[in-house]
Amino acid sequence: MNKDVLLELLQAVATGSKTPQSAAQQLEHLACQDLGYANVDHHRSLRKGFPEVIYGEGKSAEQIAGIMACMSSQERVILATRVDSKKARDVQGRFPDAQYHSEARMLVWSSTPPSPQGRGTVLVIAAGTSDLPVAMEAYITAQVMGNRVEKIIDVGVAGIHRLFRHREMLASASVLIVVAGMEGALPSVVAGMVSRPVIAVPTSIGYGVSLGGLTALFAMLNSCSSNVAVVNIDNGFGAGYVASMINRA
DSSP states (O other): OOHHHHHHHHHHHHHTSSOHHHHHHHTTTSSOEEOSSOEEOTTHHHHHSSOOOEEOTTSOHHHHHHHHHHHHTTOSEEEEESOOHHHHHHHHHHOTTOEEETTTTEEEEESSOOOOOOSSEEEEEESSGGGHHHHHHHHHHHHHTTOEEEEEESOOGGGTHHHHTTHHHHHHOSEEEEEEOTTOOHHHHHHTTOSSOEEEEEOSOSSGGGGGGHHHHHHHHTOSOTTEEEOOTTOHHHHHHHHHHHHHO
């Protein structure tokens, strides 16, 4: 339950449009709710400013839909990550107004559009088109959390001149998310051009000794640009979430 929903409930009791008994019933599961296969953290919105996010991999469509049904009574937005297209279609049978973003493998349900909360623009940069699924996971996450988000695609170091055409966008962004596989060099280049936080996201894209993204991860951790922070391999969601928190601060 987010703060707005809680305030509306308390206001309804104060004005007499809702009885204290019905409000108490609604607050019965304020902290958490045990569904047997999941223990839904309803209190997370109040603690952290955004609801619990459903990690779809390993969960059935029925479980995802069940968690969403439980959350929808108390939340205005629900985000599910790593949901394949078949699960998404099954969940949409129960939540037809949920949007599926196939490239990012994300489901988004909202009763109202997200309210603007960010102070500036979050810019997502993908080194290559192959990095786009992870980049779009970051993009959708930051957008759903109430930020203005823009993106630049396919500007990796093999053709670095492509990046330089976007100097104004780079300079005007409040937070930058840079997604790259292979040798993972792009975040250092971008961070050397701006005075803003750069969140580096290594992807598992690459041949042989890319080692499923470890080479990019190690390169980003060893960046000589001091304004770089690094999230886990393929963790677009984590990058989008942290970028949103920075942009709200």
